[in-house]
Amino acid sequence: MPTVHLANSPAADELLAADPLALLIGMLLDQQVPMEKAFVGPYVLTQRLGHDLDARELAEMPAEQCAALFSERPAIHRFPGAMAARTQALCAHLLERYDGSAEAVWTDAGSGQELLRRLTALPGFGEQKAKIFLSLLGKQFGVQPAGWQEAAGTYGETDVHRSVADIVDAESLALVREYKKQAKQARAAAQP
Secondary structure, eight states, X not given: OOOOOSSSXXXXXXXXXHOHHHHHHHHHHOSSSOXXXXXXXXXXXXXXXXXXXOHHXXXXXXXXXHHHHHHSSSXXXXXXXXXXXXXXXXXXXXXXXXXXXXXXXXXXXXSHHHHHHHHXXXXXXXXXXXXXXXXXXXXHSOOOOTTHHHHTGGGGOSSOOOSGGGOSSHHHHHHHHHHHHHHHHHHHHHOO
């Protein structure tokens, strides 16, 4: 089992390393909130549920009940209702296509392009998020179907610090934050 450093919480990081559904949900939540808050979200969810995450349970839970779990203070996300709905849609997709197994999304993917297609098809995963997650799987979890680096694009490159896929300790986290800061400044400078 890999050691991950995404939630800045040993218990939450241990869950992310051990539970593929937690890892997928953490990646889903990684938008419009600090990375650590997103990746601690699955752990908070397990604490509120009182047990391990289960795709069927989350998918079939009444929407108001799921939203209440996400909204309880402190809220799991800046937009708890929307992210509860996205989590339920993700879990419903896993039920429909992968018998509820998050890991099945990647375990038998025949190529990097096939895995990228599977990830892009997940509710809440656009192309960029799918490429970052593909890179995370390849770099930190040993999921490396043929052509995975090419499918991940620039996120699959080695010796870079562009995304969560490249965070393995406090130093690499600081380098990723600096990269994102510079990229944001470059985008702002390019605006007319």
